Amino acid sequence: MSHPKEFVLKASCYATSGIVATVSTYLAEHGCYISEMHQYDDEETQRFFMRALCKIESDDNTIDSIRAGLDDQVTKFNMDWNIYDMGEPVKVLLMVSKFDHCLDDLLYRHRKGELRMDITAIVSNHKDLRPMAEREGIRFIHLPVTKDNKPEQEAALMAVVEETQTDLVVLARYMQILSDSLCKQLQGRAINIHHSFLPGFKGAKPYHQAHVRGVKLIGATAHYVTSDLDEGPIIEQSVQPVDHTYSTDRLVAVGRDTETVALATAVRMHLEHRVFMYGNKTVVFK
């Protein structure tokens, strides 16, 4: 028996009856076992979302043949859909500056097999984290940023993205604002970790802002990157209780755990094709 080919079908369309029946019947008739199915109907906008994790159990069908036949079945729904081969790991480029905790955590989770991804490179505007990349045998590319070279630096980054066929860019505490042009090129495929529970404390030094405000919770937010700083669609958030005894340094230390958990969860949701961007929000099928 050949190993079943596994794929994810992501689909969205205007909500109407017959969608699930049409799709599940087509999949069943083509030898697919649906091992996981999520759906959501946004009543406010009448948009329907579904995700199905499937295994092909018949030798007569392949992911390409399933893909080829689906369009005819769903044209009537004017459906936006994609089929992702789970045997082809998402290619991910990691971007860092000097903070190492998010990179270290992502590399650990990758090493343990929790994040099934193909890391194409680690790119940084500083040299500090080169040893961490080399420890893992991952290509490290130093692209320094000055006040005059940001367009050239971003062009060099995009050249690496294209050369390596990177699917997803992860800003793991990369502390440079991406230009509008780069944000457009990476729309829906760049994830950032902001070290606050957005929409609170946007911008620089959120832990300092939190300490001044006397908060009783701190948090971190993983979101898609857009031109509007820290305003992109939120994918995952994590919070941690704190109190009046916490210094700013202790908030930073406690915050590291919220940042790594929020970022790793958001990356895994993206790698498993569980996230739909929808306006400035997301639907996440956990």
Ligand SMILES: Nc1nc2c(c(=O)[nH]1)N[C@@H](CN(C=O)c1ccc(C(=O)N[C@@H](CCC(=O)O)C(=O)O)cc1)CN2
């Ligand atoms: N276009 C976007 N770029 C970035 C986003 C985003 O949402 N949209 N998120 C940031 C991350 N970030 C907060 O989480 C952040 C990083 C850097 C800065 C900043 O002011 N950077 C300065 C340079 C600072 C330095 O050199 O140390 C700058 O770029 O001029 C603010 C927020 C990542 N990028």
